[in-house]
Amino acid sequence: MRLIVGISGASGAIYGIRALQALQELGVETHLVITDAGLETIRLETDFKKADVVKLATKTYRLDDIASKIASGSYQTDGMLVIPCSMKTLAGIASGYSGNLLLRAADVTIKERRRLVLVVRETPLSLIHIENMATVTRAGAIVLPAMPAFYHKPKTVEELVDQVVGKALDMLGIEQQLLKRWEGQLHAGQAGARPRTPKSRRPP
Numbered sequence: 001m002r003l004i005v006g007i008s009g010a011s012g013a014i015y016g017i018r019a020l021q022a023l024q025e026l027g028v029e030t031h032l033v034i035t036d037a038g039l040e041t042i043r044l045e046t047d048f049k050k051a052d053v054v055k056l057a058t059k060t061y062r063l064d065d066i067a068s069k070i071a072s073g074s075y076q077t078d079g080m081l082v083i084p085c086s087m088k089t090l091a092g093i094a095s096g097y098s099g100n101l102l103l104r105a106a107d108v109t110i111k112e113r114r115r116l117v118l119v120v121r122e123t124p125l126s127l128i129h130i131e132n133m134a135t136v137t138r139a140g141a142i143v144l145p146a147m148p149a150f151y152h153k154p155k156t157v158e159e160l161v162d163q164v165v166g167k168a169l170d171m172l173g174i175e176q177q178l179l180k181r182w183e184g185q186l187h188a189g190q191a192g193a194r195p196r197t198p199k200s201r202r203p204p
């Protein structure tokens with residue numbers, strides 16, 4: 001499997017790093033592009049150096065390398081993951097403004113009808129952000145907000161991060177063990193029992 005990975009400058013650089021670690025362990029070929037703001041958040045939010053992150057990818061590209069192979073639809077990939085995805089990068093993708101290699105690769109992924117997963121992060125969201133998410137969704141991309149679930153009772157930040165990264169890889173069809181799946185609630189002595197529908201919601 002061959003995947004393009006983009007790291008942009010939203011908070012949560014650790015999501016991108018963890019995704020690269022997991023993909024390396026799974027033997028997935030990764031083509032990495034990091035924005036300038038992405039490099040800044042890696043520096044500000046983590047103990048990783050740029051060189052440590054680059055080592056996790058199969059190949060890393062300069063942000064201005066618009067003549068590279070991932071800038072062309074003729075280079076076949078199994079999709080692209082932008083993790084984390086800033087509102088600026090989201091806006092670039094939504095408007096088709098391919099001003100750097102990450103944006104161009106995302107544009108290509110959409111036009112070639114390949115899977116594009118955007119792990120967006122901002123809060124609160126403005127109408128502009130929401131409309132851009134709607135636009136990319138209509139174009140076929142998957143908006144996967146960096147919103148971890150809590151049903152697996154996480155005890156560490158790593159467990160929260162893995163829940164988001166695992167879900168993103170799941171959406172790209174990559175089998176992994178990071179995502180803790182909900183197995184259903186079993187009450188003692190009620191294994192397999194179906195919950196009763198409250199009277200008020202039963203059909204007449």
Ligand SMILES: Cc1cc2nc3c(=O)[nH]c(=O)nc-3n(C[C@H](O)[C@H](O)[C@H](O)COP(=O)(O)O)c2cc1C
Nearest residue numbers: 008009010011035037038044086087088089121122
């Ligand atoms: C520490 C830090 C955290 C940031 N967090 C976010 C964020 O969560 N979401 C966002 O959209 N932008 C965030 N930004 C702002 C972006 O980095 C900024 O808009 C940048 O221009 C995005 O560029 P890029 O999309 O090319 O990476 C953050 C910036 C810094 C320095």
